[in-house]
Amino acid sequence: MSGQSLARGLAAGLLAAVLAQAAPSAAQSAPKVRNKADFAGVARDFQQQRAANPEGCCSFSTPVFDRNVSFRLFDTFEPVYEAKNERQMILEFVPQGATVESWTRMITLSAFGGAGSSPISTAEMQARFFNTSQGCQQANFSRVIASGRTSDGTEFNLSSNGCGSIAAGGYPGATSGRGEQFLALLLRDAQNVVVLQYAERGEGFAPGGEPIGDEAVKAVMGRFRSIGFCRTQTPSDDCSIAFDAR
Numbered sequence: 001m002s003g004q005s006l007a008r009g010l011a012a013g014l015l016a017a018v019l020a021q022a023a024p025s026a027a028q029s030a031p032k033v034r035n036k037a038d039f040a041g042v043a044r045d046f047q048q049q050r051a052a053n054p055e056g057c058c059s060f061s062t063p064v065f066d067r068n069v070s071f072r073l074f075d076t077f078e079p080v081y082e083a084k085n086e087r088q089m090i091l092e093f094v095p096q097g098a099t100v101e102s103w104t105r106m107i108t109l110s111a112f113g114g115a116g117s118s119p120i121s122t123a124e125m126q127a128r129f130f131n132t133s134q135g136c137q138q139a140n141f142s143r144v145i146a147s148g149r150t151s152d153g154t155e156f157n158l159s160s161n162g163c164g165s166i167a168a169g170g171y172p173g174a175t176s177g178r179g180e181q182f183l184a185l186l187l188r189d190a191q192n193v194v195v196l197q198y199a200e201r202g203e204g205f206a207p208g209g210e211p212i213g214d215e216a217v218k219a220v221m222g223r224f225r226s227i228g229f230c231r232t233q234t235p236s237d238d239c240s241i242a243f244d245a246r
Helices: 006-022 036-052 122-130 214-224
Strands: 032-034 059-064 067-072 077-084 088-095 105-113 141-149 155-163 179-188 192-202 227-230
Touching: 036 077, 059 105, 067 192, 067 214, 077 105, 122 141, 122 155, 122 179, 141 214, 155 214, 179 214, 179 227, 192 214
Parallel strands: none
Antiparallel strands: 032 077, 059 067, 067 227, 077 088, 088 105, 105 192, 141 155, 155 179, 179 192
């Protein structure tokens, strides 16, 4: 079973609309699903790597359409859920011992084939995906922290999003009054869109009192080190982005 989050609840319907605009006639097959047990070997390897070299661990990479996405999994994060077909993918990571149902911190990698060719701009895409109060009991926030292009032309948009009080039923399993914040790095080439997210949820917070202030967003994302969105398995500077971890 996949985890649920405010970010996923906000984006699901809007992404379907964007995909329909970009490739309205393309059919999709049922997703292939992997759960925590299927990642047991990967998790065990990461645990052994961390025990031997905590600072060097752990590099993660996965093929996404015609690209390869790579980044560092920091702390004790490990993969616990994946669902993918020929047009969409979601991959979720939680700290060792956590579950996709009861997480307080989660990393999510999502990919949407064909969405990159949508006629809307990347800035509008970010706003449609994440700047909505759906599922919130109080005003949401969505602020762009950085945007631009990598050397190979990939567009990127980094934003801080969420709300301090989620409504019961805001997404499956949502608890009233709990706060949730997610940092979203949207990567877009001419065909596809990939989103790397880091999310935290817990006690509710007042507007402006989110756990990760705007000045700290790049430092948190810097923990992923170099984030590659490359056409080869070996990432290079022209198709990668890194934020200052200080």
